[in-house]
Amino acid sequence: xxxxxxxxxxxxxxxxxxxxxxxxxxxxxxxxxxxxxxxxxxxxxxxxxxxxxxxxxxxxxxxxxxxxxxxxxxxxxxxxxxxxxxxxxxxxxxxxxxxxxxxxxxxxxxxxxxxxxxxxxxxxxxxxxxxxxxxxxxxxxxxxxxxxxxxxxxxxxxxxxxxxxxxxxxxxxxxxxxxxxxxxxxxxxxxxxxxxxxxxxxxxxxxxxxxxxxxxxxxxxxxxxxxxxxxxxxxxxxxxxxxxxxxxxxxxxxxxxxxxxxxxxxxxxxxxxxxxxxxxxxxxxxxxxxxxxxxxxxxxxxxxxxxxxxxxxxxxxxxxxxxxxxxxxxxxxxxxxxxxxxxxxxxxxxxxxxxxxxxxxxxxxxxxxxxxxxxxxxxxxxxxxxxxxxxxxxxxxxxxxxxxxxxxxxxxxxxxxxxxxxxxxxxxxxxxxxxxxxxxxxxxxxxxxxxxxxxxxxxxxxxxxxxxxxxxxxxxxxxxxxxxxxxxxxxxxxxxxxxxxxxxxxxxxxxxxxxxxxxxxxxxxxxxxxxxxxxxxxxxxxxxxxxxxxxxxxxxxxxxxxxxxxxxxxxxxxxxxxxxxxxxxxxxxxxxxxxxxxxxxxxxxxxxxxxxxxxxxxxxxxxxxxxxxxxxxxxxxxxxxxxxxxxxxxxxxxxxxxxxxxxxxxxxxxxxxx
RNA sequence: GCCAACCUAGCUCAGGGGUAGAGCAGCGGUUUCGUAAACCGCAGGUCGUGGGUUCAAAUCCCAUGGUUGGCUCCA
Numbered sequence: 219x220x221x222x223x224x225x226x227x228x229x230x231x232x233x234x235x236x237x238x239x240x241x242x243x244x245x246x247x248x249x250x251x252x253x254x255x256x257x258x259x260x261x262x263x264x265x266x267x268x269x270x271x272x273x274x275x276x277x278x279x280x281x282x283x284x285x286x287x288x289x290x291x292x293x294x295x296x297x298x299x300x301x302x303x304x305x306x307x308x309x310x311x312x313x314x315x316x317x318x319x320x321x322x323x324x325x326x327x328x329x330x331x332x333x334x335x336x337x338x339x340x341x342x343x344x345x346x347x348x349x350x351x352x353x354x355x356x357x358x359x360x361x362x363x364x365x366x367x368x369x370x371x372x373x374x375x376x377x378x379x380x381x382x383x384x385x386x387x388x389x390x391x392x393x394x395x396x397x398x399x400x401x402x403x404x405x406x407x408x409x410x411x412x413x414x415x416x417x418x419x420x421x422x423x424x425x426x427x428x429x430x431x432x433x434x435x436x437x438x439x440x441x442x443x444x445x446x447x448x449x450x451x452x453x454x455x456x457x458x459x460x461x462x463x464x465x466x467x468x469x470x471x472x473x474x475x476x477x478x479x480x481x482x483x484x485x486x487x488x489x490x491x492x493x494x495x496x497x498x499x500x501x502x503x504x505x506x507x508x509x510x511x512x513x514x515x516x517x518x519x520x521x522x523x524x525x526x527x528x529x530x531x532x533x534x535x536x537x538x539x540x541x542x543x544x545x546x547x548x549x550x551x552x553x554x555x556x557x558x559x560x561x562x563x564x565x566x567x568x569x570x571x572x573x574x575x576x577x578x579x580x581x582x583x584x585x586x587x588x589x590x591x592x593x594x595x596x597x598x599x600x601x602x603x604x605x606x607x608x609x610x611x612x613x614x615x616x617x618x619x620x621x622x623x624x625x626x627x628x629x630x631x632x633x634x635x636x637x638x639x640x641x642x643x644x645x646x647x648x649x650x651x652x653x654x655x656x657x658x659x660x661x662x663x664x665x666x667x668x669x670x671x672x673x674x675x676x677x678x679x680x681x682x683x684x685x686x687x688x689x690x691x692x693x694x695x696x697x698x699x700x701x702x703x704x705x706x707x708x709x710x711x712x713x714x715x716x717x718x719x720x721x722x723x724x725x726x727x728x729x730x731x732x733x734x735x736x737x738x739x740x741x742x743x744x745x746x747x748x749x750x751x752x753x754x755x756x757x758x759x760x761x762x763x764x765x766x767x768x769x770x771x772x773x774x775x776x777x778x779x780x781x782x783x784x785x786x787x788x789x790x791x792x793x794x795x796x797x798x799x800x801x802x803x804x805x806x807x808x809x810x811x812x813x814x815x816x817x818x819x820x821x822x823x824x825x826x827x828x829x830x831x832x833x834x835x836x837x838x839x840x841x842x843x844x845x846x847x848x849x850x851x852x853x854x855x856x857x858x859x860x861x862x863x864x865x866x867x868x869x870x871x872x873x874x875x876x877x878x879x880x881x882x883x884x885x886x887x888x889x890x891x892x
Numbered sequence: 893g894c895c896a897a898c899c900u901a902g903c904u905c906a907g908g909g910g911u912a913g914a915g916c917a918g919c920g921g922u923u924u925c926g927u928a929a930a931c932c933g934c935a936g937g938u939c940g941u942g943g944g945u946u947c948a949a950a951u952c953c954c955a956u957g958g959u960u961g962g963c964u965c966c967a
Contacts, residue, residue: 315965317965321962321965333896333897334897404967424896424962426963433894437963439895439896440963481940484959619893621893621895621962622963623959799924800927801924803925828924828925830923830927830930831927832929834927836927836929850926860926
């Protein structure tokens with residue numbers, strides 16, 4: 219063990235400082251210092267200048283968000299300790315706390331993997347370490363000593379990481395365990411006082427990952443776990459996971475007969491009649507918005523010759539995600555087939571290869587934008603036509619790798635409520651503002667009130683001048699400010715052709731989803747040499763705004779289905795009401811009532827079978843019809859329906875009134891003034 | 893694609909070398925019933941697929957398809 223570095227005599231541990239002030243409560247794990255802007259979270263082990271504490275601090279307790287992070291980070295250390303005890307020769311890499319727990323990435327000796335049985339053993343070993351209540355210790359160390367120590371330990375990943383750290387970085391190690399058999403990690407902390415502070419732990423999963431997240435780097439084994447201040451909090455977390463499972467859209471989709479998947483077309487949904495009704499209602503709702511917000515819908519081809527995708531850049535940059543459409547005639551010349559195969563599979567296709575693909579192959583569209591650019595340039599355009607808001611519900615196909623597909627949320631065929639707005643540079647800002655208003659209306663309709671926006675700015679690899687980027691980014695930012703909306707900036711995360719706004723919503727159980735997007739694109743108009751004639755008769759280059767409201771409708775279907783846990787509102791539900799007979803004696807009237815509702819345009823289901831009413835209500839509730847309508851002797855006699863929304867009971871209502879009520883509730887939601 | 897796991901009736905799941913099971917759903921019958929499960933019966937599966945080991949494979953092994961959880965969080 220290298221000797222600890224001598225500390226500046228003015229430094230004192232946070233523990234001592236708090237103790238002297240009488241502020242060291244049992245549940246305090248550290249402090250947040252007001253004097254520091256970043257890395258303000260400091261544990262009890264850390265030595266600081268007492269003056270720093272004087273400037274103000276907040277005690278970090280076990281129950282706080284900061285405390286939770288400390289607990290989880292320390293639990294990750296304990297897990298790594300357990301793993302190295304049970305599996306000697308395993309190398310450690312990174313092990314951070316995360317939003318829902320923690321993980322640690324390992325390189326197991328000989329490239330071995332961990333099984334779920336291993337997790338059980340590791341968790342048992344962790345509990346042993348925790349029971350020892352062994353103290354954590356923090357130790358500042360010189361770069362040279364750290365490199366020497368971890369080199370000697372054979373921790374090559376740690377050493378590699380140290381070598382990437384800039385000069386002047388403070389190096390520290392943390393140890394825990396009994397003297398003589400301490401587990402040590404190169405770590406900046408913070409950590410709990412001793413392992414006894416931990417306890418409510420659970421290892422949850424094991425997965426493969428790559429060193430520093432880069433494909434091609436050595437394959438590591440990641441073990442996931444979670445930890446909480448106490449067992450009750452852990453139990454609550456696990457129960458919440460169960461709840462999320464209960465409203466999983468894949469489960470609801472099956473149970474409510476909305477959609478299905480089949481190995482005949484992996485990751486491609488079959489929308490069943492009930493699901494298709496909802497899907498079409500969603501599309502028609504967006505169309506209803508479009509009418510009032512000045513969009514024009516177009517219908518464009520599914521398959522294009524690849525010249526188009528060469529022009530747009532997709533063939534060079536997106537072909538691994540594209541489906542090709544072939545015909546028997548494409549296979550008559552074997553030499554050509556070989557050349558096409560070579561061009562398709564080349565990591566960086568040459569210009570000649572791209573030309574070959576463009577000339578000889580067709581692609582199924584993965585995006586609408588190239589087709590819309592083509593449509594725009596189909597004839598001469600005047601400034602009087604702008605902005606041209608070109609909407610398209612075209613079906614898109616993208617080949618997604620097997621591991622990333624997920625129910626309806628990530629599929630290989632889908633449709634977006636997509637539109638491209640062709641406008642002048644001066645029109646950008648008002649168009650963006652108008653889109654915000656449109657988006658507010660739509661999201662409000664679906665009950666997504668917690669909307670967060672990220673502005674993704676210019677990436678390193680980009681096209682267009684800095685002046686254009688400035689104006690594009692300002693247009694997005696100014697429009698957001700004008701609408702009084704806050705946003706965060708995601709530096710360098712924009713698309714190569716322009717910056718974008720990403721709209722994220724939180725669903726009913728607090729999960730965040732990206733739905734809408736607004737992108738400013740200078741690239742595509744350039745590539746397609748798009749032009750409009752200005753009022754002086756000169757050609758000008760339009761800007762393309764690429765925007766989606768709900769995003770992929772498949773994905774939105776999934777998000778919304780989980781958000782409402784299957785309980786669609788009357789305007790969207792596959793069937794708005796289900797008629798139930800008290801006994802089969804009332805079938806005739808029930809059928810008549812069904813017909814009246816149906817002819818009026820109400821979506822209606824029936825259960826006229828021989829079951830008892832209680833059983834029918836139970837079954838109908840499980841199908842989540844917004845309204846149940848009971849038909850018995852009284853209703854048949856009075857030409858009424860006993861209407862039951864949810865668990866409520868409105869009693870008998872005349873049939874004609876029911877029709878009016880359901881029609882009124884079934885229209886697309888609109889703001890008051892439109 | 894990579895790591896781990898799973899795949900048995902339409903759905904949820906039992907069975908883990910020795911003749912394929914249950915509940916729900918479906919179908920038939922009895923009951924004709926007033927607000928979250930009436931009763932009786934019938935039918936339904938080459939245990940994802942292909943190969944192997946074995947006297948014998950749903951069960952063990954290999955391959956393959958599909959599915960699920962991960963592969964963004966940085967010492």
